[in-house]
Amino acid sequence: MPEITFVRSRSILRDRLVQLLVYAAVLVVSGVFIWILADLVRGGVAHLSWNFFVDSPRDAGRAGGIGPILVSTALILLVALVVALPLAWATAVLLAEFVPATSKFGTIVRYSLQVLAGVPSIVFGLFGNAFFSIYLGLGFSILSGGLTLACMLLPILVSTAEAGLRAVPENYRMSAAALGMSRTATLLHLLLPAAAPALAAGLLLGIGRAVAETAALLFTSGYVERMPGSLLDSGRALALHIFDLSMNVPGGDAPAYASALVLVVLLLAINIVAMKLAYGLQRKRIMPA
Amino acid sequence: MFRSVFTDTLLRWVLQAGAVVSALVMAMIMLFLLSESWPVLQHLSLAQFLTDSSWHPLEGSYNLTPMLSGTLYASMGALLLAVPLGIASAIFIVYYASPRSALLYRRLIELLAGIPSVVFGFWGLTTLVPLVNQLHPPGASLLAGILVLTLMILPTIALMTYAALIAVPDEYIRSAAALGLSGWSMIRGVALPAARTGIVAGIVLAAGRALGETMAVLMVAGNVVQHADSLFDPIRTLAANIALEMAYAMGDHRAVLFVSGLMLMLLVMTLSGLAGWLGKKSYA
Numbered sequence: 169m170p171e172i173t174f175v176r177s178r179s180i181l182r183d184r185l186v187q188l189l190v191y192a193a194v195l196v197v198s199g200v201f202i203w204i205l206a207d208l209v210r211g212g213v214a215h216l217s218w219n220f221f222v223d224s225p226r227d228a229g230r231a232g233g234i235g236p237i238l239v240s241t242a243l244i245l246l247v248a249l250v251v252a253l254p255l256a257w258a259t260a261v262l263l264a265e266f267v268p269a270t271s272k273f274g275t276i277v278r279y280s281l282q283v284l285a286g287v288p289s290i291v292f293g294l295f296g297n298a299f300f301s302i303y304l305g306l307g308f309s310i311l312s313g314g315l316t317l318a319c320m321l322l323p324i325l326v327s328t329a330e331a332g333l334r335a336v337p338e339n340y341r342m343s344a345a346a347l348g349m350s351r352t353a354t355l356l357h358l359l360l361p362a363a364a365p366a367l368a369a370g371l372l373l374g375i376g377r378a379v380a381e382t383a384a385l386l387f388t389s390g391y392v393e394r395m396p397g398s399l400l401d402s403g404r405a406l407a408l409h410i411f412d413l414s415m416n417v418p419g420g421d422a423p424a425y426a427s428a429l430v431l432v433v434l435l436l437a438i439n440i441v442a443m444k445l446a447y448g449l450q451r452k453r454i455m456p457a
Numbered sequence: 458m459f460r461s462v463f464t465d466t467l468l469r470w471v472l473q474a475g476a477v478v479s480a481l482v483m484a485m486i487m488l489f490l491l492s493e494s495w496p497v498l499q500h501l502s503l504a505q506f507l508t509d510s511s512w513h514p515l516e517g518s519y520n521l522t523p524m525l526s527g528t529l530y531a532s533m534g535a536l537l538l539a540v541p542l543g544i545a546s547a548i549f550i551v552y553y554a555s556p557r558s559a560l561l562y563r564r565l566i567e568l569l570a571g572i573p574s575v576v577f578g579f580w581g582l583t584t585l586v587p588l589v590n591q592l593h594p595p596g597a598s599l600l601a602g603i604l605v606l607t608l609m610i611l612p613t614i615a616l617m618t619y620a621a622l623i624a625v626p627d628e629y630i631r632s633a634a635a636l637g638l639s640g641w642s643m644i645r646g647v648a649l650p651a652a653r654t655g656i657v658a659g660i661v662l663a664a665g666r667a668l669g670e671t672m673a674v675l676m677v678a679g680n681v682v683q684h685a686d687s688l689f690d691p692i693r694t695l696a697a698n699i700a701l702e703m704a705y706a707m708g709d710h711r712a713v714l715f716v717s718g719l720m721l722m723l724l725v726m727t728l729s730g731l732a733g734w735l736g737k738k739s740y741a
Binding site for chain 2: 295
């Protein structure tokens with residue numbers, strides 16, 4: 169009998185210990201997350217003002233604002249989305265609606281995208297530099313950077329859109345076919361609207377990925393901090409601006425903090441909206457209206 | 458009727474064209490990396506990257522081993538820290554937390570995953586590096602790189618482990634409870650083994666992330682080309698080397714950087730392929 173109580177109390181002790189360790193890990197992770205956010209807010213909030221958002225950087229970015237950098241970031245993003253969205257959504261529609269899941273063509277496309285999703289961003293940068301900047305002669309430009317990012321965004325845009333389309337109930341398609349709707353009409357008027365929240369969530373995730381990217385833009389869209397005059401001008405993205413200020417500009421910490429704060433707040437907002445959309449989807453599926 | 462058949466055929470062609478272009482991107486990347494590395498692969502043997510006396514690309518000596526060891530040390534170190542933290546995070550969400558705090562903590566992990574690498578690097582540079590410096594100068598070091606990488610790969614491990622634990626069939630858990638197993642005995646004896654493949658897939662995926670990560674490590678690890686003797690030595694990773702030297706590299710030097718990019722990609726692709734295969738196996 170004493171032996172049993174001994175074993176019991178030892179296992180209770182062990183349970184407590186493990187629980188303690190798990191809670192400690194959670195505290196560490198949450199603590200570091202809050203630490204990072206607090207650091208960014210503390211270092212950056214004093215530097216933020218309306219002028220910071222509209223002025224041009226002066227003195228290598230130590231003074232002035234990030235106006236042209238925000239414009240360049242937006243243009244790079246725009247190029248990436250204009251190219252990647254039609255390709256990705258066409259691929260997703262084809263994979264989800266037109267080819268059987270086990271067909272050879274579908275398998276090849278899906279496998280190729282899966283591999284693409286694993287490519288490190290610096291390798292996208294090398295490719296973009298060799299192909300868009302040099303082979304196609306676009307040089308260091310917003311266009312090269314945007315096209316490189318478009319390649320990078322394809323996998324996430326395709327997989328979210330395909331999942332969204334597959335979640336549309338089968339009887340939508342059956343009813344449409346029974347009514348004699350063409351597949352094009354079914355797609356445009358029924359399936360795409362029904363999958364819209366998933367498409368939007370994927371789009372936001374893609375935007376988040378693109379805005380956060382630095383390594384792929386280093387040798388494609390370049391470093392120039394002037395206001396871009398056209399898509400063939402070099403333009404510095406916000407993430408690259410933070411990198412440059414903190415690594416190459418002594419005394420650039422305050423604007424770097426402020427830029428990092430802007431970037432993180434932007435990304436948190438984008439990700440929270442994307443999560444809300446995805447969560448809403450899940451709930452709808454569990455409790456059909 | 459004829460018109461709708463026509464538009465359907467047209468649509469099908471448009472979609473097919475889009476899918477072909479999407480699939481070709483990967484092939485193009487392969488092609489261009491190979492063609493850019495080709496000049497060097499032709500007249501240098503691969504062994505030279507391991508046996509040359511040093512990394513002095515301008516004088517034609519291309520020893521990549523310091524970068525390889527730096528990459529491996531940093532990734533292994535980060536895994537060593539991130540695996541227990543990530544798995545503990547997932548266990549907390551699934552078994553210990555109230556529904557409210559589970560959701561809150563899961564959101565926190567997902568948001569952590571969305572923080573860009575340049576911000577992790579910047580935070581590491583302004584906060585971690587001075588702290589490490591107080592411990593042992595110079596501060597920009599393998600240790601700082603490991604800590605920053607840990608934060609970046611932790612969400613992958615935590616979220617994949619979470620997905621694997623959620624997928625453990627309920628009857629396993631209930632049977633364990635019926636046998637009188639509770640708390641840690643149940644988690645270690647039943648839940649973790651049942652979720653093992655998914656967890657390993659997450660770890661492998663995270664390893665791929667760590668190997669390929671560029672900016673954050675570049676900003677905090679010091680970038681000295683050397684084999685690290687201690688955690689406080691500065692190191693340079695393969696990816697950081699590409700980012701640092703691409704700007705001025707020409708001729709053979711540039712081609713060597715493409716070779717290292719190719720190596721990095723093949724390595725990461727193997728790992729993510731492995732993770733995908735494991736993932737499929739665990740939910741089959």
